[in-house]
Amino acid sequence: MTPAALLHDALLVGAILFALGLVGILSRRNLIVMFLSAELMLQGISVSLVAWSRHHGDWGGHVLVIFVLTVAACEAALALVFVLQAFARTGRLDAAAWQALREGNLPRTVDRGLPAVDTLPPTFPRLTPAGVEPAADEDELLEREHV
Amino acid sequence: MTELLAGRTPGMTLFAAVVCAAASLWLLLPRGQGGRTERVSRWLGGLLGVAALVGLASTGRRLGGLGEESVFLVVSIVAVVSGAATVVCRSPVYAAIWFALALAGVAGVLLVLGAQFLGVATIVVYAGAILVMFLFVLMLAQPAGLAPYDRVSNEPLLSAVTGAVLLGLLTLAIGRMSAGPPICCRMPSKAAALAGTEPTTSPASAASDALAADHVARLGAELFGRHLLAVEAAGLLLLVALVGSIAIVSRGAADAGTAGGRAAT
Amino acid sequence: MPIDSPLTLLVLVPLLPLVAALVGVVFGRRLGGWAHLPAVAGIGASAAISLMLLAGTAERVKSASNDVDSATSVSVEGVTTLWQWATVDHPDLPAARPPAAVGSFSIPVALRLDPLTATMLSIITCVGLLVAIYSAGYMHGDPGYPRFFVLVSMFVFSMTMLVAASNFLLVYVFWEAVGACSYLLIGFWYTKPEAARAAKKAFLVNRVGDFGLAVATFLLWMTYGTLNFHDVTAADGTLLPGILGPARLHDAAGYVGGAVGAAICLLLLLAACGKSAQLPLHVWLPDAMEGPTPASALIHAATMVTAGVYLVARCAPIFVACPDALAAVSIVGATTALVAALIGTVQNDLKRVLAYSTISQLGYMFASLGTGTLLGFSAAIFHLVTHAFFKALLFLGAGSVMHSMGGVIDMRRFGGLRRIMPVTAATFLVGSLALAGVAPFAGFFSKDEILAALHGKGWPHAHAEHHEAGPAHHAAVGPAVLPATGFSAAGTAADFVSDTRVDAAAADSAAVVLDRPATWRVLFWMSLVTAGLTAFYTFRAVFMTFTGPTRVPDEAGHHAHESPLPMTGPLVVLAVASAVSGWWLFTTHALADFLAATPSFAAPAVAATAVPHAFHVDLAVQGTLAAAIGIVVAAFGHLGRRSDGPQLERFLGPLRTLFAEKFYFDPIYSGLIVKPLQALAYLAALIDRLVVDGLVDALARLPAGLGAIVRRLQSGLLQRYALAGALGTLLIVLALTWRMRS
Known part of the structure; x- marks a missing residue:
């Protein structure tokens, strides 16, 4: 395998990951998914860095990726704290919930009427009970209703 | 197969790949529809995505041996497909799972590139620590079922087109550069720079250096030798982030009690 | 001839009222009802110093005239330079006319003391003191009580500086300052729209005149290269002659005539017209009666409005060099006197009658000044002095009536007030007699002198014959202190013009236009008619106010009463002055001889026109006859029960409308x-x-x-912002790729 080809293909993979992450950041409304997309972009960058490092035989790319990991860990910690705070205030993980930053006389952006979700209860496999059915704890059922 | 698809006009192939990528992302992104429409667009988007991937892959170089090529192909496909699924998946929990898979793919690519330590570290740090943290947060904050904001996207078409065009441009640039790397991308070795002569060490020999048996030891020496100060700074950064998150959580808990829901406009 | 020690006192005269004003500004609110104390004390001390200066100057004049040869005229002058205000050296400064060699533009803050200034200072401070005392009673209880006394003190400061300044620029400065004080006092009750409007009108109309003074000052500087009145000895010993200094006065070619001279004179006349409310700029003075009556008495009757008379008198040599401008002064004055008197005959507002009377009397003074003879100038100042007394008296009397009538001043709404306020009535009567020119009272003598001056210009040969024939027709009352060089006013003026280096032919032709005996005869008859009209409207006012059945307007309520002592005291003092000052000053010639020692009047061109002091019996008879006719007609129309009837006005017909509408000036x-x-x-x-x-x-x-x-893009959605940022980045990457396409 030629080093140039490896570099090229690795860079391509990095670019694809970066572009996907960008699309996610720009379009997804869930704060958590936005952060996942950001991490995806970081992964793309890391692949590119390592590819260049390999190509040049220099350790700089590796070192940089290590720092990227470090910073990503810090960023994730702080970002998640902020997400939790935001959720505590709005009750939602919606990036569009923070619209108060808009110009005063602009109307609030609202989602168009969404079609109703299929409200059919999830179908679980019916197994023939073997042995004695344990007594279900009411509280636990409440907690785990959608699992 | 890639040569066949590349045809005689790689530019056209790339353009078609970009269009396919944009259309696929647009179709796959949540746009608030449901039922049949959603299912159709999911299938269509998946097909277009595969087409885009093939198109992009056709612009790539042929790797050397079959073994390495197939390994690289597999792990990169895993990374890319899982990354796409991370982005387009409605449920954040599934998105996180997909992201973990994407991390595995990326780790594989890193391993193919010879970065054993980084490949493992990515898995350990990301999948082991960061992703678990995300899942914890999701458990704390995610409501039952799909939230409305998970079923719609912000400007899906424009975002998809932006991402696809950026991807196309990057691919173009990468292709040109690897065809004839510009002078800025050549790295002269230190000895050669001192001697004022052309670099004698080829990239391949340098790569063999990176692939040496004592890879991790060399990386550690590099890290704690040349970049010691940066390591200390990174440690400080971690400490600050730790202290900061704790401080914000403890303060925010008091604030949320008083100002709960005030900013929920 | 410097007067050494009095010059420090001279500085005190304006300084004390200024200090009083500053004290009033700082402590006025705290003093409250005692806020008049600083003003009264300051102006009182200033008045005492002024009288001392007057006596000292008179002494100096007497000793000087005894010292020198009796064939030359005496001039007494003292100048003290406080500091140099501005000194500019510039090569582009105009070349001074010889013998002046002034290389720099320099404005000294210099005060002067000469007989004219001493007289004016005494009048200003004495009337100011009486008005300040009167105001303590009149303004009692007014919310602006401290402000009033600050303004009065400021005015006295500005006015004394105006007459004491020895520099045209300083004169201009304080000319504006008195205008500002006048504006503030007219608009004293600024919440009253009429008062605010009247103040604005006075200020704006005065600007026209001030413009004249400013341009005249520029022209004087361009012409003479200095603005000083007095001569200045430069550091190197050369003498820089001032405009009105002895060096220039005794220089036959010292003053320019012709177009430039006439322009300067006419601009000065314009300035005087503005300040002294002469035609056509008289319209502000009647409206100025919206101000408090004491302010009207002080500013718009006794002192400030005479600033124009003072200015023309001070600039006498400049005017004498331009006989046509002098004639213009007289024509303006006599016309104003007649027109204002005619308007005054139909006014029903007591203060407005007095206002038009003031305009008319000032017109008399201008007519007298315009004769350009020493007699004319001294008669104008004489009339200024007596007028200050009796007009202040009349205004203060009117204020007393107004005070008692609860602010009502319309003569048709009250009558027979002599029973309610006997002191006011008696003093008002004295003032009216003086104004009307009835024999022993002040106005009679001063008006007689003015008529004599006009008569002398109208019938020069008759006068010359009179004087040569001896005192057969004229009772020479005293010995002539100043030498009489024969009566040849017109001739002298013409000679003077031909001496100057300007186009003599143009000056002569201009002189032919206006300065002819026929003109002066018309002016004389106009003045005589005015005398009759003056008597008529004065006594019309007296009869309407003080005779007939006693009537009091509702506004007066039940407390229609004689005014308190602080108000009646000044009335009595002024009444005594109005009664005796004319007789005393005329028979002793104290004022005329004194004034003749003013440098401006001691100039050869002016002094040459001196005539022996004489009592013109024929003119006195004519004047008295005119006054008697006026009084009789007034009595016929308004005495007693007819006090408010329009009997006389019926006969006037459309003329009445013309008069009542003030000749439609407004x-x-x-x-x-x-x-x-x-x-x-x-x-x-x-x-x-x-x-x-x-x-x-x-x-x-x-x-x-x-x-x-x-x-509209600021939607508040973070991801739209991020999208915009990504698109921007995309554009940059596109551009870079485009450049790298090679």
Whole structure:
């Protein structure tokens, strides 16, 4: 395998990951998914860095990726704290919930009427009970209703 | 197969790949529809995505041996497909799972590139620590079922087109550069720079250096030798982030009690 | 001839009222009802010093005239330079006319003391003191009580500086300062719209005259290279002659005539017309009666309005060099006197009658000044002095009536007040007799001198014969202290003009236009008619106010009473002065001889016109006859029960409307000046609003419009911002790729 080809293909993979992450950041409304997309972009960058490092035989790319990991860990910690705070205030993980930053006389952006979700209860496999059915704890059922 | 698809006009192939990528992302992104429409667009988007991937892959170089090529192909496909699924998946929990898979793919690519330590570290740090943290947060904050904001996207078409065009441009640039790397991308070795002569060490020999048996030891020496100060700074950064998150959580808990829901406009 | 020690006292005269004003500003509120104390004390001390200076100057004049050869005229002058206000050295300064060699523009703050200044200072401070005492009673309880006394003190300071300044620029400064004080006092009750409007009108009309003074000052500087009145000895010992200094006065070619001289004189006349309310700038004075009556008495009757008379008298040598300008002064004065008297005959507002009377009497003074003879100048100042007394008296009397009548001043609404306020009635009667020119009272003598001066110009040969024939027709009352060089006013003036280096032919032709005996005869008859009219309207006012059945307007309530002592005291003092001052000053010639020692009047061109002091029996008879006719007609119309009837006005017919409408001066000015200016201002405002503002607004709307478009992007959705950022990055990457396409 030629080093140039490896570099090229690795860079391509990095670019694809970066572009996907960008699309996610720009379009997804869930704060958590936005952060996942950001991490995806970081992964793309890391692949590119390592590819260049390999190509040049220099350790700089590796070192940089290590720092990227470090910073990503810090960023994730702080970002998640902020997400939790935001959720505590709005009750939602919606990036569009923070619209108060808009110009005063602009109307609030609202989602168009969404079609109703299929409200059919999830179908679980019916197994023939073997042995004695344990007594279900009411509280636990409440907690785990959608699992 | 890639040569066949590349045809005689790689530019056209790339353009078609970009269009396919944009259309696929647009179709796959949540746009608030449901039922049949959603299912159709999911299938269509998946097909277009595969087409885009093939198109992009056709612009790539042929790797050397079959073994390495197939390994690289597999792990990169895993990374890319899982990354796409991370982005387009409605449920954040599934998105996180997909992201973990994407991390595995990326780790594989890193391993193919010879970065054993980084490949493992990515898995350990990301999948082991960061992703678990995300899942914890999701458990704390995610409501039952799909939230409305998970079923719609912000400007899906424009975002998809932006991402696809950026991807196309990057691919173009990468292709040109690897065809004839510009002078800025050549790295002269230190000895050669001192001697004022052309670099004698080829990239391949340098790569063999990176692939040496004592890879991790060399990386550690590099890290704690040349970049010691940066390591200390990174440690400080971690400490600050730790202290900061704790401080914000403890303060925010008091604030949320008083100002709960005030900013929920 | 410097007067050494009095010059320090001279500085105190303006300084004390200034200190009083400053004290009033700082402590006025705290003093409250005692706020008049600083003003009374300051102006009182100033008055005492002025009288001392007057006596000292008189002493100096007497000793000087004894010392020198009796064939030359005496001039007494003292100048003290406090500091140099501005000194500018510049090569572009105008070349001074020889013998003046002035290389720099220098404005010393110099005060002067000469007989004219001493007289004016005494009048200003004495009347000011009496008015301040009177105001303590009159203004009692007014919310602006401290402010009033600050303004009065400020006015006395400005006015004394005006008459003591020895520099045209300083004169201009304090000319404006007294105008400002006048404005503030007219608008004293500024919440009253009429008062505010009247103050504005007075200020604006005065600006026309001030413009004249400013341009005249420029011309004087361009012509003479200095603005000083007095001579200055430079550091290197050369003498820099001032405009009115002895060096220039005794220089036969010292003053320019012709076009430049006439322009200077006419501009000075314009300034004097503005300040002294002469035609055509008289319109502000009747409206100025909106101010407090004591202020009217002090400023708009006794002192400030005589500033114009003072200015012309001070500039006598300049005027004498231009006989046509002098004739213009007389024509303006006599016409004003007649027109104002005619308007005064039909006014029903007591203060307005007095205001028109003031205009008329000032017209007399100008007519007298315009004769250009020593007799004319001294008669004008004589009349100024007596007029200050009796007009202040009349105004204060009117104020007393107004005070008692609860602010009502319309003569038709009250009558027979002599029973309620005997002191006011008696003193008012004395003042009226003085104004009307009845024999032993002050106005009689001063008016007689003015008529004599005009008569002397109208019938020069008769006068010359009289004097040569000896005192057969004229009772020479005293010995002539100053030498008489024969009566040849016109000839002297003509000679003087031909001496100057300007176009003598033009000056002569100008002199032919106006300065002819026929002109002066007309002016004389106009003045005589005015004398009759003066007597008529004065006694019409007296009869309407004080005789007939006693009637009191409702506004007076139940407390219609004689005014308190602080008000009646000054009335009595002024009444005594009005009664005896004329007789005393005339028979002893104290004032005339004293004034003759003023440098401006001691100039050869003026002094040459001196005539022996004489009592003109024929003129006295004519004047008395005119006054008697006026009084009789007034009695016929308004005495006793007829006090409020329009009997006489019936006979006037359409003329009455003409008089009552004040010869339509206000509508004419409104139509010719105010309305077009308003239209222009409206047009300018329109252009400003539509074009200028429109342009600016359009420019302002441009970013606002752009912002309105851009701000729609500010949706508050973070991801849209991120999308915009990504698109921007994309553009940059596109551009880079485009450059790298090679």
